Amino acid sequence: MAADPKMRFLVVDDFSTMRRIVRNLLKELGYTNVDEAEDGAIALQKLQAGGFEFVVTDWNMPNMDGLTLLQTIRSTPNLKHLPVLMITAEAKKENIIAAAQAGASGYIVKPFTAGTLSEKLNKIFEKMGLA
Amino acid sequence: MARALHDTLGQLGYDKLLEKTVSALPDAKDRLAYVANLTEQAACRVLNATDVAAPLVDDIENGALALGKRWDKLFANELGVEEFKALAEETRAFLNEQLPQKTRGTHAQLTEIMMAQDFQDLTGQVIKKIVVLAQDLESGLMNVLIEVLPETKRTDEVASLMNGPVINAEGRTDVVVNQEQVDDLLDSLGF
Numbered sequence: 001m002a003a004d005p006k007m008r009f010l011v012v013d014d015f016s017t018m019r020r021i022v023r024n025l026l027k028e029l030g031y032t033n034v035d036e037a038e039d040g041a042i043a044l045q046k047l048q049a050g051g052f053e054f055v056v057t058d059w060n061m062p063n064m065d066g067l068t069l070l071q072t073i074r075s076t077p078n079l080k081h082l083p084v085l086m087i088t089a090e091a092k093k094e095n096i097i098a099a100a101q102a103g104a105s106g107y108i109v110k111p112f113t114a115g116t117l118s119e120k121l122n123k124i125f126e127k128m129g130l131a
Numbered sequence: 132m133a134r135a136l137h138d139t140l141g142q143l144g145y146d147k148l149l150e151k152t153v154s155a156l157p158d159a160k161d162r163l164a165y166v167a168n169l170t171e172q173a174a175c176r177v178l179n180a181t182d183v184a185a186p187l188v189d190d191i192e193n194g195a196l197a198l199g200k201r202w203d204k205l206f207a208n209e210l211g212v213e214e215f216k217a218l219a220e221e222t223r224a225f226l227n228e229q230l231p232q233k234t235r236g237t238h239a240q241l242t243e244i245m246m247a248q249d250f251q252d253l254t255g256q257v258i259k260k261i262v263v264l265a266q267d268l269e270s271g272l273m274n275v276l277i278e279v280l281p282e283t284k285r286t287d288e289v290a291s292l293m294n295g296p297v298i299n300a301e302g303r304t305d306v307v308v309n310q311e312q313v314d315d316l317l318d319s320l321g322f
Contacts, residue, residue, distance in 0.1 A: 021245060021246065098292060111253065
């Protein structure tokens, strides 16, 4: 993997189990610089504080859902370049299309495998010219 | 009396509400069956992983103890030169090959155990929906009993884009059932 192992990730999910799983999987892939947020509103606060280079987010969360978070990121000048990977149980085609149109960098449907996460991350890094 | 209750319910508009709630119960049963299924699968995955990992850890322990005993003999001056050479070679092989191979194998099973916990996210979402249904049922029945309040404001259905996991995809064309279908859809749209 050619992307910087120090790359700072923000993992957004209202379930701590899933945050832990994603964090552990990122660690297995060599990324140990990971912070967590339990909903979109908290995520946005953390992102505004700066320093993040990658967002992995759930969709269905209280306070602010993942789609709204994505839309807000894309419409905020200092955040709009951030890659946003959605990992969600929402499996309606309508959801996938809405996420893509809102500018999601990738879409993973739960339940997912370690291999899928690795593949999607690499695909995004390739597009960013990092791999 | 049953007749009177029926009429009262109709007048208050609760017959529709109760009908709606009762019709939601089969869906709730499906959701609970889904929870049972996912948790059972997770338990099996974890037990399988520990079955694979336990002998690996045992091998590490037994191998280390066996080598350790022979090293104790060396320190007690009970080992000849040839025996010492053999011990040194075997210890080196243990450290360089057997041990890392078995710890990697164990680590793979730890990852499997971790991944088996992903059910909690899905079952949590499903159970939350059942809880909402139970609350609706409770408040509906309560209102019928006290027969005073006008139709209570129902909890809004979640927005159509937030439905949680698909419990039964059979016969549905509006949902995907795996990552491959997600990727195909995005490809077909040029994303």
